[in-house]
Every structure is written in structure tokens, then in C-alpha cells.
Amino acid sequence: MIWRGVRFLLHEMCLMKITASDIDDLALGAVFLATGGGGDPYLPTLIAKETLAQTGGVTLIDAQSLDDDAFVVPVGGVGAPTVSLELLPSVDEASKVLDRYEELVGRPISAVASFEIGGGNSLMPLMAAAVRGLPVVDGDGMGRAFPEAQMMSYAIAGVKPTPALAMDYAGNTAVFDTSDTTTYEHHIRAFAAAAGGMITVAEHPMSGAQIKASVIPSTVSFSLKLGRLLREQRGPIDDVMPALRSLFAESVYGSVHKIFAGKVSSKSTRTVGGYDVGDLSIEDFDNSQCVCSITIKNEYLVATVDDRPLAMVPDLIVIVDTETSTPINAERLHYGQRVAVLAVGAPLFYQRPDALAATEPRCFGIDLEYESLDALVNHQP
Amino acid sequence: MRIGLDVGGTHTDAVLMDGSQVIARVKATTTEDVASGIEAALAAVLEGQSPASIDLLTIGTTQFTNAVVERKQLSRVAAVRVCLPAGRGLMPRADWPEDLAEATDGGSYMIHGGHLYDGRALSDIQEAELTELTQTLYDTRPASVVVSCAFSPTQPEQEDKLVARLAEALPGVRICASHLMGGLGLIERENASILNASLLDFADRVANALVGSSKKLGLNCPVYVSQNDGTLIDLERVRQFPALTFASGPTNSIRGAWALTGLADAIVIDVGGTTSDIGALKNGFPRQSNLVIDVGGARTNFRMPDVIAIGLGGGSLIGRDGRSCGPQSVARELRQKALCFGGKVMTLTDVAVSQGRLTILGASESKPVASEVCEAVDSLIVEKLAAAVDLMKPGGAVLPVILVGGGAPLIPGDTLAGCPLVRPDNADVANAIGASIAQVSGEAEDMRIAGGDSREVVIERLTAMASEKALAAGADSATINIVNVEEVDIPYMATDTSRIRVSVVGDLAGREVLAS
Numbered sequence: 001m002i003w004r005g006v007r008f009l010l011h012e013m014c015l016m017k018i019t020a021s022d023i024d025d026l027a028l029g030a031v032f033l034a035t036g037g038g039g040d041p042y043l044p045t046l047i048a049k050e051t052l053a054q055t056g057g058v059t060l061i062d063a064q065s066l067d068d069d070a071f072v073v074p075v076g077g078v079g080a081p082t083v084s085l086e087l088l089p090s091v092d093e094a095s096k097v098l099d100r101y102e103e104l105v106g107r108p109i110s111a112v113a114s115f116e117i118g119g120g121n122s123l124m125p126l127m128a129a130a131v132r133g134l135p136v137v138d139g140d141g142m143g144r145a146f147p148e149a150q151m152m153s154y155a156i157a158g159v160k161p162t163p164a165l166a167m168d169y170a171g172n173t174a175v176f177d178t179s180d181t182t183t184y185e186h187h188i189r190a191f192a193a194a195a196g197g198m199i200t201v202a203e204h205p206m207s208g209a210q211i212k213a214s215v216i217p218s219t220v221s222f223s224l225k226l227g228r229l230l231r232e233q234r235g236p237i238d239d240v241m242p243a244l245r246s247l248f249a250e251s252v253y254g255s256v257h258k259i260f261a262g263k264v265s266s267k268s269t270r271t272v273g274g275y276d277v278g279d280l281s282i283e284d285f286d287n288s289q290c291v292c293s294i295t296i297k298n299e300y301l302v303a304t305v306d307d308r309p310l311a312m313v314p315d316l317i318v319i320v321d322t323e324t325s326t327p328i329n330a331e332r333l334h335y336g337q338r339v340a341v342l343a344v345g346a347p348l349f350y351q352r353p354d355a356l357a358a359t360e361p362r363c364f365g366i367d368l369e370y371e372s373l374d375a376l377v378n379h380q381p
Numbered sequence: 382m383r384i385g386l387d388v389g390g391t392h393t394d395a396v397l398m399d400g401s402q403v404i405a406r407v408k409a410t411t412t413e414d415v416a417s418g419i420e421a422a423l424a425a426v427l428e429g430q431s432p433a434s435i436d437l438l439t440i441g442t443t444q445f446t447n448a449v450v451e452r453k454q455l456s457r458v459a460a461v462r463v464c465l466p467a468g469r470g471l472m473p474r475a476d477w478p479e480d481l482a483e484a485t486d487g488g489s490y491m492i493h494g495g496h497l498y499d500g501r502a503l504s505d506i507q508e509a510e511l512t513e514l515t516q517t518l519y520d521t522r523p524a525s526v527v528v529s530c531a532f533s534p535t536q537p538e539q540e541d542k543l544v545a546r547l548a549e550a551l552p553g554v555r556i557c558a559s560h561l562m563g564g565l566g567l568i569e570r571e572n573a574s575i576l577n578a579s580l581l582d583f584a585d586r587v588a589n590a591l592v593g594s595s596k597k598l599g600l601n602c603p604v605y606v607s608q609n610d611g612t613l614i615d616l617e618r619v620r621q622f623p624a625l626t627f628a629s630g631p632t633n634s635i636r637g638a639w640a641l642t643g644l645a646d647a648i649v650i651d652v653g654g655t656t657s658d659i660g661a662l663k664n665g666f667p668r669q670s671n672l673v674i675d676v677g678g679a680r681t682n683f684r685m686p687d688v689i690a691i692g693l694g695g696g697s698l699i700g701r702d703g704r705s706c707g708p709q710s711v712a713r714e715l716r717q718k719a720l721c722f723g724g725k726v727m728t729l730t731d732v733a734v735s736q737g738r739l740t741i742l743g744a745s746e747s748k749p750v751a752s753e754v755c756e757a758v759d760s761l762i763v764e765k766l767a768a769a770v771d772l773m774k775p776g777g778a779v780l781p782v783i784l785v786g787g788g789a790p791l792i793p794g795d796t797l798a799g800c801p802l803v804r805p806d807n808a809d810v811a812n813a814i815g816a817s818i819a820q821v822s823g824e825a826e827d828m829r830i831a832g833g834d835s836r837e838v839v840i841e842r843l844t845a846m847a848s849e850k851a852l853a854a855g856a857d858s859a860t861i862n863i864v865n866v867e868e869v870d871i872p873y874m875a876t877d878t879s880r881i882r883v884s885v886v887g888d889l890a891g892r893e894v895l896a897s
Contacts, residue, residue, distance in 0.1 A: 042673075042680070043568070046471065046475060046476055046568075047470075047471055050470060050471055050475060051470070054470070080878070083498050085565055085566045085567060085568075085569075086464075086495075086498070086531045086532045086565060086566070086567045087464075087467050087468075087497065087498070087503070087531060087532075088464055088467050088468030088471060088531070088567060088568070089467075089468070089471075090466070090467060090468055090469035090470055090471075091469055091470025091471060092469060092470060093469075169466060169467035169503070170466045170467075170503075170504065171466065196467075196497045196498065196503070197497070197498050197499075263771065335772075335774065335775060336771045336772035336773065336774060337772065338768070338772075
């Protein structure tokens with residue numbers, strides 16, 4: 001039990017050590033926060049465990065404890081997770097990108113940060129920082145998963161994506177210096193497709209002051225706590241809800257609500273322009289006329305019943321198994337599954353007008369005025 | 382006439398079939414040595430028949446699955462992964478259970494090579510590296526070597542070349558190409574190949590024993606074994622790919638349900654002693670799972686039937702007042718512990734006996750359970766099974782539900798989840814009947830990239846490749862049919878990319894091919 005004491009102490013100092021034995025829980029929490037997207041966590045989990053076992057772990061730091069002139073670089077993967085099934089990621093890939101990035105900008109990196117806490121990209125910065133002996137900022141640029149770079153809090157807060165450096169599996173690199181984030185997004189995707197389908201990228205370099213103003217704080221440690229709760233309390237969702245409510249009450253997120261429960265009655269998705277787009281219907285257990293529809297674009301975006309919205313992006317919509325409370329990816333959902341739909345209020349940052357303007361339903365081509373989860377839950381008939 | 386044999390953990394079942402007619406049937410006990418149980422079952426169905434009248438013996442067996450689960454009979458395999466400079470720092474067998482990794486460990490290696498998703502080289506083969514590897518393998522002498530190159534399912538040439546080179550340099554060592562063992566997913570395919578290679582020596586012993594047993598009973602017919610997809614492979618192929626039989630248990634029950642009813646699209650419930658397996662028939666074949674399959678703790682991409690098991694069978698324990706049923710079970714001790722045999726434990730069998738659905742010879746009580754309790758249990762198991770059937774039904778369709786297995790009479794009623802229940806004759810030997818279906822298959826898959834060949838062209842090419850494989854397995858070319866075309870879109874790519882897989886099936890060709 002000495003270990004617990006040490007960890008508690010580290011936490012008190014705004015420092016926390018993440019080791020290989022934390023990765024399963026962290027990845028489970030990340031599947032929850034991925035709101036349906038993020039891909040299969042198996043390979044990222046396997047390789048993160050291997051890296052942290054070899055390096056002894058990584059230190060998590062609070063963004064607010066950074067100096068204002070610190071140099072923070074987010075790192076992550078861009079491309080098709082499916083390609084990684086054959087083109088396996090390397091243990092040192094993410095750290096090499098940092099090495100090359102430092103050569104490019106001629107400045108040592110003080111801390112590494114995450115693009116998104118949802119899915120495999122939540123683990124990449126941990127690996128890079130572990131190999132380099134650097135700390136990782138406890139937080140990310142989305143608080144969930146989003147499909148595009150301009151939806152990141154860093155971009156919304158005015159941080160430029162460039163100079164960005166992308167590296168393929170063989171160590172070939174490309175440097176990007178683009179006029180705006182949309183052009184950047186377009187070019188980086190083209191490089192990913194040309195370079196084997198999956199690349200590792202360092203982008204959105206920031207000062208300590210910038211990341212303090214733009215990071216969604218504490219999401220890494222929160223994901224770990226969330227995953228641990230889901231593992232330890234594994235059981236029917238109604239039994240797990242009270243613990244989830246207290247956990248979210250102490251987080252950067254809004255409150256968590258169970259907004260629907262039923263049986264998956266249909267799911268149709270297809271690939272359009274590099275995204276998984278489609279709809280999901282869930283029938284109420286007791287009343288098959290009552291159907292919850294969920295719009296998918298990689299992630300779960302909007303949940304409605306009879307055209308009455310229950311929750312919408314950027315608030316988080318999460319689907320869990322009713323019996324085990326395990327979160328289910330969009331790609332793993334199928335007819336007949338008994339599920340509960342949960343909704344979580346987006347972190348405060350995403351309630352800002354400029355953040356909503358970049359992430360509200362209209363940004364995904366859905367003709368709906370954003371209404372906050374709190375308002376929707378309170379106005380239920 | 383032909384004989385279908387199913388070797389399970391508890392029972393060895395056999396049926397003698399003439400066309401679709403069951404001539405003789407037997408449920409025998411699986412023996413420790415397996416062979417004597419097989420011989421006893423064969424002798425029982427052959428009683429009064431001339432062995433010369435049998436022209437095919439087909440066998441479903443769980444021996445290879447059990448060998449992996451129990452870590453017995455496994456030999457040492459060297460794993461050579463060809464993917465550098467990708468995948469640095471992650472070795473083969475990285476996340477296997479320690480005992481399984483140890484039992485199969487013949488060394489793990491990584492070298493440069495492999496392909497990318499668009500067909501280009503991932504990296505060139507480096508001669509010096511290959512020479513050093515060959516020398517190491519020569520010195521360490523593993524029983525077999527598995528070679529797995531990145532993207533080998535779509536670009537098999539390099540893997541085949543490496544296999545040929547190693548085979549030449551290492552006489553007496555079996556060299557296996559991973560692309561013969563599965564589709565995309567390097568780690569899963571490699572794991573499947575290592576498990577398969579570790580069973581090769583055992584497969585020789587099993588195949589020899591099967592030939593021995595059939596000879597002993599005077600049978601002079603070809604012997605086939607049923608594989609995961611419900612079709613047959615000959616003993617030569619079993620010697621090369623024993624792992625292809627891992628799922629033959631549930632597969633044969635589902636195929637048997639098809640043979641017994643002629644229903645090509647249906648839900649199948651196989652009710653056993655401890656669990657009920659619920660699967661689905663699609664075009665007369667088990668619907669296959671898209672999930673990764675865990676075999677003995679290793680993650681694999683074997684194509685296995687999509688089956689869910691729930692803890693409901695003849696030995697399931699009934700809670701007080703019938704408020705619960707299973708998953709605890711008296712299992713094999715039913716005849717010692719159940720109320721109807723004079724025991725003290727209330728089981729689902731006792732409920733079925735009390736409700737008059739089941740008559741058991743030698744039962745000591747005719748109505749061991751009060752009727753209110755029976756009613757409560759019946760509605761409970763109907764609710765459980767209906768939920769499972771719902772999960773297996775594709776898109777809410779109404780499909781017949783076929784009940785098979787020794788425990789089929791335990792299930793009450795004539796509908797489940799709004800679907801009609803079908804109770805065929807000989808349902809208790811459905812697995813052996815499933816094993817006796819004489820069909821063989823072939824499969825091929827590839828990635829389709831937007832701007833490349835059209836979908837139709839790709840499917841046509843894959844169909845030709847799959848048909849060739851079916852022909853090689855002994856199919857009559859006139860009977861070859863596509864049974865499944867599966868397309869999986871790959872998200873996040875700028876250009877639309879999808880993975881297409883085609884499966885074909887044909888009837889086993891006539892006697893002259895069988896005799897060769």
C-alpha cells in the first residue's frame with residue numbers, strides 16, 4: 001500500500017506517474033470519451049504498455065504549473081487506424097517525431113500534449129514523452145474525439161497548426177507551413193494517404209501561456225479514473241450511474257445523464273469522403289414506437305426522439321452496454337444490442353461562442369440550432 | 382452411404398446417412414485416448430452394414446482446440462515477422478499468456494520487408510539480415526517457422542518466396558506462410574499461424590489415428606474433417622492446417638440444423654448440458670463473426686461462426702421459487718444430483734420432466750417440481766432466449782428458430798421473440814449430421830482503392846481466386862457458388878478504400894476424385 005501513498009503525494013504536487021499497469025484503464029476511459037469514434041484501442045494499448053514498461057512510465061503535469069514561456073508540442077497519429085493492422089506502429093515513432101521537430105524549430109520541447117483524449121491518440125503522447133523523459137500535459141485539445149483539426153480547442157483559441165512535422169513509418173518526414181487550418185488539414189491527409197496510410201504528427205506548437213488558455217484540463221487523469229470506475233464497477237448501468245454522476249460532478253465536464261435505453265433496431269453507416277457517416281435507431285425496451293435516432297459521423301453527434309433533440313454535439317453522446325456499462329464504438333454496434341445512451345455536458349471551453357461556432361451541429365451539416373444538454377434535460381416533457 | 386462423426390469433450394456422436402436420411406445413430410462417450418471412443422461409435426452405426434457400402438467418413442473434432450486450451454501436445458514455433466522498419470519494439474507473441482508463449486516458443490524475429498496498403502514495398506529485403514536469420518534458425522532448430530509479411534493477404538508473393546528460401550536452407554523444418562492462415566490484421570494472422578504451426582506434429586498423430594481407426598473397422602473410404610466454416614477438408618489439409626477445425630463444434634450443430642430442416646436462413650439454438658449456443662444460418666452456412674477471436678488467450682482472426690453462449694442447459698441450477706436458472710450447472714453430474722434421478726438439486730431437466738416435455742428412462746420421480754415454480758422458470762428461460770435470439774436476428778426480420786442438441790426439449794413453447802420455433806427429428810445428433818455434409822469451400826480477399834479497379838472487377842477476380850481454392854479442395858466445378866461477399870469500408874482515408882472478401886462453396890466431387 002506504499003504505492004498508493006506515493007501516488008497520492010505525487011498528485012498533491014500536481015504530478016502523477018502513469019505506468020504500464022494504468023494503460024488498460026486509461027484506454028477504457030478513452031473509449032467512453034471517444035463518443036463512438038477513435039477506432040479499435042487494441043494496438044495502441046498494446047504498444048503503449050510495451051513502451052511504458054520499457055521506460056518505467058511517464059509524468060503527468062498540470063498545464064497551470066508550466067512557465068508561460070514553456071514550449072509545448074502536441075503529438076498524435078493522423079490517417080486510417082485500419083491500416084495500422086498491417087503497418088504496425090513502432091514504440092519509438094512518436095518520440096522520433098519530437099526529436100525531428102526540435103531540430104526543425106531549433107528549440108527544446110518542455111512538455112508534450114494530446115490532440116484528443118478519445119481513442120488511440122490519447123496514448124501516443126504518453127509514449128513519446130516516456131521515451132524522451134519529458135512530462136505530458138494532463139489535458140487535451142478536445143475533451144472527447146472530433147473528426148477535424150479546426151475543432152480542436154488549440155485551433156479555436158487561435159493557435160496555428162504550423163510549423164507541423166509529419167513522419168511516416170520509415171522516418172521520412174514532411175514539414176507543413178500553411179495559411180490556415182483547413183488547408184493544413186487537407187494537405188496532411190494527402191500526405192497520410194501517400195505515406196502508407198498512417199503518419200505521426202507534431203503540430204499546434206504552443207507557449208505555456210497559450211496552452212493554459214486553450215487546453216481542456218485534467219482529461220488524461222480523468223480518463224484513467226473513469227476507466228478504473230468502469231472496470232471496478234462493471235455491472236448494470238443503473239447501478240453504475242450514481243458513481244458516474246459523482247465522478248463527472250468533480251470533473252471539467254458537465255453532468256452525466258442517462259437519456260435513453262433500449263435495443264438497437266437499425267444501423268446504417270457508409271464511408272463518405274473518408275468518414276463513417278450514418279444513422280442509428282434504438283427502440284425503447286417497453287414501447288417499440290418510441291425510437292431514439294442517433295446521427296453518426298465517425299462519432300455520435302445528435303440524439304433525438306420524434307425529432308425532439310435529447311443531446312447534441314459538442315456535448316458528449318456515449319453508448320454503453322446496459323448489462324456491463326462498457327462503452328461501445330460505432331463500428332462495434334449492431335442490431336439487437338441492449339444499450340443505454342448517456343449524455344455528458346461538454347467542458348466549459350466548448351460552451352464559448354467561438355468554440356460552439358466550430359463544433360455545433362451545423363459544422364457537421366446537420367440543420368439544428370445548438371441547445372445545451374442542461375437546457376434539453378430540464379425542458380423534457 | 383456416408384458416416385458423420387462428431388467428437389466433443391463429453392460425447393462422440395455418429396450417424397450413418399443415406400442421402401438426407403438417417404439410417405443409424407449413436408451417442409457414445411468420448412474416451413481418454415479419443416480413438417477407442419471413435420471406434421466404438423463407428424462400430425455401433427456400422428452394425429449390420431457392409432463397410433464397403435460406406436463411401437465417405439467425415440469427422441468434426443475438438444481435439445485441436447483442447448490441445449491449445451490445455452497447452453498440451455504443442456511444438457515449438459519460430460515466428461519471423463517481416464515488417465521493419467514499421468512495428469519496431471513490439472515482438473511476436475507480445476501479449477500472449479506466458480504459459481502458451483512458453484509452450485510454443487521457438488524464437489521470435491523481425492526483419493525488413495513487407496508491403497503497404499496500396500501494394501508498394503514497405504521496405505526491401507536485406508540479404509545480410511536474411512542470411513543471419515537463416516543461420517540462427519539452422520542452429521536453434523525449431524519444429525516449424527511462421528513467416529508473416531505486412532499486407533501478405535493482398536501481396537502474397539514475397540512471403541511465398543521467403544518460405545521457399547527458408548525451406549531450402551532448413552530441411553526437415555516446416556515453414557508456414559501466414560497469408561494461408563487468415564486475412565488482414567498482421568498480429569492476429571501471425572498468432573493464428575503460430576497456433577496452427579504448433580499443432581502440426583499433433584495433427585500428424587491425429588490424422589494417422591483416424592486412418593488407423595477407419596482401417597480397423599474395414600472402411601476403405603476417404604476421410605474428411607469439418608472446418609470452421611462448415612465445409613470439409615481432407616486429411617492432407619488437416620496435417621497442414623489443424624487450426625481450421627477450432628470451431629467445428631458449434632459449426633456442425635448449425636450446419637446440422639440446416640440439413641435437418643432445409644431452412645437456409647434461420648436462428649439456431651443448440652441446447653447442451655451447461656450452455657445454449659445461439660448462432661445464425663445464412664445461405665445454409667453459419668454466419669461468421671467479424672470480431673477478433675480469442676483462442677487459449679491469444680488474439681486471432683480465425684473466421685468462426687458468430688455464436689453467443691448463455692448459461693442455460695439441462696444441468697442449470699434453479700433458484701428458490703424458480704426466480705433464477707443457471708449459469709451454475711451440475712454439468713456431467715446430472716444423473717447423480719438432479720431431483721428426477723433421486724438427487725437433491727433442482728435443475729432445468731427437473732422442470733422439463735415435471736412439465737411433461739421430457740421423459741427420462743430410469744427417472745425416479747415424474748413430477749419433482751411444483752407447477753408454479755415450473756411456470757416461473759419457463760417464462761424466465763423464454764425471456765433469456767428471446768433476448769439472445771433478438772441479438773442474433775439480422776435487422777429485425779422474422780426468422781424461424783431451430784432447436785437442436787440433446788437439451789432441445791427443455792425449451793417450452795412454439796415461438797421465441799416473435800419467431801416460430803422449429804423442432805426437427807434427430808435434433809440431438811444435429812452435430813454429427815452437420816459433420817456429414819459433403820461440401821468444400823474457398824475464400825479470397827483484397828483491398829479496393831477508389832480510382833483502381835471497379836468493385837465488380839475486384840469481386841470477379843476474387844471469385845476466380847476463391848473458386849480455384851475450392852477446386853483444389855476437391856469441389857465439383859459445376860456446383861461452385863458464391864455464398865458470401867463481404868465489404869468493409871475503411872474510414873479516415875482521403876481516397877475511399879474498402880476490403881472485399883468473397884467465399885465460394887461447392888459439392889465434393891464424385892467418386893473418381895474421392896478415390897485419388
